[in-house]
Each structure stands twice: as structure tokens, then as C-alpha cells.
Amino acid sequence: MPKPVVAIVGRPNVGKSTLFNRLVGRMEAIVSDLPGTTRDRVMADAIWEGREFLLVDTGGIEMRSGMPMWEQVRQQAQVAIHEADVIVMVADANEGATAGDLDVADILRKAGRPLLLAANKADNSKRETLSLELFELGMGDPIPISAYHNIGIDDLMTRVVALLPPEKETEEVQADVRLAIVGRTNVGKSQLLNTITGQERAIVSEVAGTTRDTVDTLVSHGDKRLLVIDTAGIRRSGDILPGIEKYSVLRSVRAIDRAEVAVLLMDVVEPATAQDTHIASRILEAYRGIVLAVNKWDLAEERNISKEAVERQVRSRFKFLTYAPVCFVSASKGTGVKELLDTVCEVRSEWTKTVPRYTLRRKVLEAVAESPPATSGGKVLKIFGVDQDQAGPPTFTFYVNRPEMVHFTYQRYLENAIRKAYGFKGSPLRFRFKGIGEQ
Numbered sequence: 001m002p003k004p005v006v007a008i009v010g011r012p013n014v015g016k017s018t019l020f021n022r023l024v025g026r027m028e029a030i031v032s033d034l035p036g037t038t039r040d041r042v043m044a045d046a047i048w049e050g051r052e053f054l055l056v057d058t059g060g061i062e063m064r065s066g067m068p069m070w071e072q073v074r075q076q077a078q079v080a081i082h083e084a085d086v087i088v089m090v091a092d093a094n095e096g097a098t099a100g101d102l103d104v105a106d107i108l109r110k111a112g113r114p115l116l117l118a119a120n121k122a123d124n125s126k127r128e129t130l131s132l133e134l135f136e137l138g139m140g141d142p143i144p145i146s147a148y149h150n151i152g153i154d155d156l157m158t159r160v161v162a163l164l165p166p167e168k169e170t171e172e173v174q175a176d177v178r179l180a181i182v183g184r185t186n187v188g189k190s191q192l193l194n195t196i197t198g199q200e201r202a203i204v205s206e207v208a209g210t211t212r213d214t215v216d217t218l219v220s221h222g223d224k225r226l227l228v229i230d231t232a233g234i235r236r237s238g239d240i241l242p243g244i245e246k247y248s249v250l251r252s253v254r255a256i257d258r259a260e261v262a263v264l265l266m267d268v269v270e271p272a273t274a275q276d277t278h279i280a281s282r283i284l285e286a287y288r289g290i291v292l293a294v295n296k297w298d299l300a301e302e303r304n305i306s307k308e309a310v311e312r313q314v315r316s317r318f319k320f321l322t323y324a325p326v327c328f329v330s331a332s333k334g335t336g337v338k339e340l341l342d343t344v345c346e347v348r349s350e351w352t353k354t355v356p357r358y359t360l361r362r363k364v365l366e367a368v369a370e371s372p373p374a375t376s377g378g379k380v381l382k383i384f385g386v387d388q389d390q391a392g393p394p395t396f397t398f399y400v401n402r403p404e405m406v407h408f409t410y411q412r413y414l415e416n417a418i419r420k421a422y423g424f425k426g427s428p429l430r431f432r433f434k435g436i437g438e439q
Contacts, residue, residue: 004086006085016090022150048157048160048161088116089116093121093131109138116159119134121146175218177226180261181229195337221338253282264283289427291324296331325425346426350423353427355388373405384399390430397431
């Protein structure tokens with residue numbers, strides 16, 4: 001099951017980002033006294049009382065500013081509202097129910113999602129009493145909190161968890177590869193999905209709790225069965241609210257979590273943008289296999305674009321993905337799609353690969369002997385052995401004397417040694433360094 005979504009919503013400058021940071025336990029969002037700091041959604045995995053969920057921070061909804069930027073922010077927030085399983089509206093306990101709060105409350109009531117009202121900045125008894133004025137918003141009992149001082153957070157989150165949809169066992173569709181096609185808007189995700197599925201597509205199911213307005217599709221490719229996770233909702237576009245197609249990052253995140261391999265689709269005219277690298281980072285955080293695909297290749301000749309130049313550009317921007325294959329396709333013409341799916345199947349095979357324990361240990365210790373780790377303060381890092389604990393994603397545990405001494409550059413060296421010996425094309429590797437005697 002994909003993680004449920006909890007969205008934090010409210011007008012500007014009420015402390016949404018401070019609450020977000022408090023809940024995820026680290027500084028994911030920029031906190032500032034200036035209204036409008038959080039212009040895009042910020043997302044992070046979070047866990048409370050044993051329930052995992054995706055927490056989404058939104059920019060402040062401002063209905064009356066008239067500025068183009070605020071219209072973008074408002075649409076971003078509406079996407080989060082549409083995708084959310086639970087919505088936490090944040091208001092300022094000191095200011096009571098402002099006109100902006102009333103606007104936000106009106107939007108949320110129409111959304112039809114479970115709602116909670118957090119009266120923020122209630123860090124003393126007087127302000128807690130003032131929070132009662134927020135009853136005017138018609139959203140039930142205000143929950144007095146202070147995100148900055150960590151007051152009332154347990155009460156709020158206990159109520160949030162109680163409203164999350166129940167954890168359900170879903171029937172697994174029998175497929176050899178679970179594939180998500182992700183990328184920026186207008187790069188051709190819908191066209192590629194249509195080309196892959198063709199006329200003989202088999203709609204499998206719409207599982208409760210999965211991304212809304214999407215239908216997974218089961219297709220055959222050679223002797224493989226591919227479950228294509230639709231992030232575009234192309235067959236039900238009439239149901240998609242304004243702004244949904246334009247701001248689809250949240251939908252992509254949920255699709256990545258469900259997939260085994262993600263195809264990051266890019267536009268040949270503008271490949272490897274900052275948004276592309278952001279989505280790629282999310283794929284890596286989820287430890288999914290990845291294929292970089294450049295679409296609209298049929299435009300390359302008329303625009304005098306060479307494959308070598310585009311690949312150099314992609315490789316330059318994705319230096320952290322040296323192991324990811326690059327494919328060139330034209331979704332509208334159908335060219336390169338078979339090769340793309342062949343590559344997807346190959347990456348999935350690499351993602352689930354297990355290597356022999358004895359040869360793995362030998363290869364790693366040879367690499368260590370060839371380039372030993374640096375000493376620090378007279379202390380020496382020693383690596384005694386390594387095991388592959390898991391496949392899908394490939395996960396390795398290294399047995400060392402001092403785990404804290406493993407520098408990320410040496411971890412990268414060990415990763416390169418393993419890749420040189422065993423490949424793992426398109427698959428991120430997950431490492432753990434365990435001290436002798438640790439459980």
C-alpha cells in the first residue's frame with residue numbers, strides 16, 4: 001500500500017512550515033517570518049505512533065492578493081488538498097478567524113476530506129483561550145498547539161493518526177515489473193503510456209488508497225508482464241481538478257513508492273532541468289531502479305540536436321546517476337519504445353539480483369587492500385567482511401570496527417568496486433556499516 005498523505009494547509013505566515021519541521025524531526029522546509037516563503041509543496045516521509053505517512057507542507061493560500069505568484073501557490077495547495085487523506089488547517093490563535101482563514105476553511109470544507117484545525121502559537125494559557133475564537137471557522141474544536149515550543153503536538157497527531165485510512169492488505173497483481181513513468185509536465189508521459197498500452201490494454205484495478213484518478217494497466221512485453229502505474233490519469237481527465245496536471249509532483253511521488261523501476265521522462269528540447277533532478281532524487285530516496293528517457297526524439301533532426309550532445313548534457317546534470325541507462329524515444333511515433341521497455345526489464349533484473357557471498361567478500365576486501373580507508377586521529381577503519389542482505393533494492397551490510405569513521409567518499413569507492421564487479425545497471429545500492437557485536 002502507498003503511504004497515506006497528510007497535508008498542512010492554511011493562509012500565509014501561520015506557522016505551517018514550523019509544524020512541518022517539528023513533525024518530520026529535521027529542517028525540511030524553510031522557516032521565515034516573511035509571508036510566502038514556502039512557495040512549492042515540500043514533502044517528507046514521517047511516522048507517528050507506528051503509522052507511516054507522507055507529510056506535505058503547502059504554500060499559504062491567499063485568495064485576495066491578485067498576484068500571479070499567489071495563484072500558483074493556491075493551485076499547488078489545491079493539489080495537496082485533492083490528494084490528501086487527512087488535512088490539518090493551521091491558524092494563528094492570536095489573531096482569531098481572519099478573512100483569509102475563512103477563505104481557506106471554505107475551500108477545505110468543499111474538499112470532503114477529514115479535517116483538523118490546529119490553533120498555532122498557543123504557547124500560554126491566555127493564547128490557548130484566544131484559540132476558542134477559531135470556532136467561527138466551522139471546522140470543529142480548535143486544537144491549541146505551539147509548533148515552535150512543541151506544545152500540543154502529541155494531541156494533534158494522535159487525532160491525525162486516528163483519521164488515517166486503515167491499513168489494508170491489497171491483492172497483488174501478478175507482474176514481472178512494476179513500472180512508473182514520471183517527469184515534468186508536458187514531457188509526454190501520457191503519450192508514452194498510451195503507446196505502451198496500445199489498444200489491447202488490460203485495466204487491472206483501482207485500489208482504494210492509491211493515487212486518485214489513476215488506473216494501473218497490465219501489458220505484455222515479450223515474455224514479461226508489466227504493470228504500468230499511471231501518474232497522469234489520462235483516461236479520466238474529465239475528473240481531474242484544475243491545476244492537477246500542471247502540478248503533479250505529489251502524484252509522481254506516490255507512484256514511485258509503488259514501483260520497482262521508474263522511467264524519468266525528459267523533453268529533448270529542455271532535458272535535465274532542476275525539476276528533473278529533483279524527481280530523480282526522490283527515486284533514489286525510494287531506492288527504485290531508474291531509467292533516464294529523452295522523449296520527442298523525432299524533433300532532434302529538424303532542431304539539429306545530436307544524441308551525443310544530449311547524452312553529455314544529461315550525464316553532466318545527473319552525475320549522481322552514472323549507473324543509470326539513457327534511452328531515446330519518440331512516444332508519438334513509437335520509435336525507441338521497445339528498446340526502452342527492454343532496458344526497464346533489464347534494470348528490474350539488476351535491481352533484484354543477488355551476488356555470491358564468497359566472491360562478494362573477496363572483491364570488497366581486494367578493493368580495500370588496494371585503497372585502504374584513511375586514518376583519523378590515529379584511529380584506523382577496518383573492514384572485516386560484507387554480506388548482501390536483500391535484493392530489490394540490493395542491500396549490503398559491511399562489518400567494520402568503527403562505523404562512524406566511514407566517510408561518504410569511501411562509501412562511494414566501495415560502491416564503485418561492487419558495480420565494477422557485478423554491474424547493478426540502473427539500480428541504487430543501499431549500504432549499512434555495522435560494528436562488530438552490533439545486532
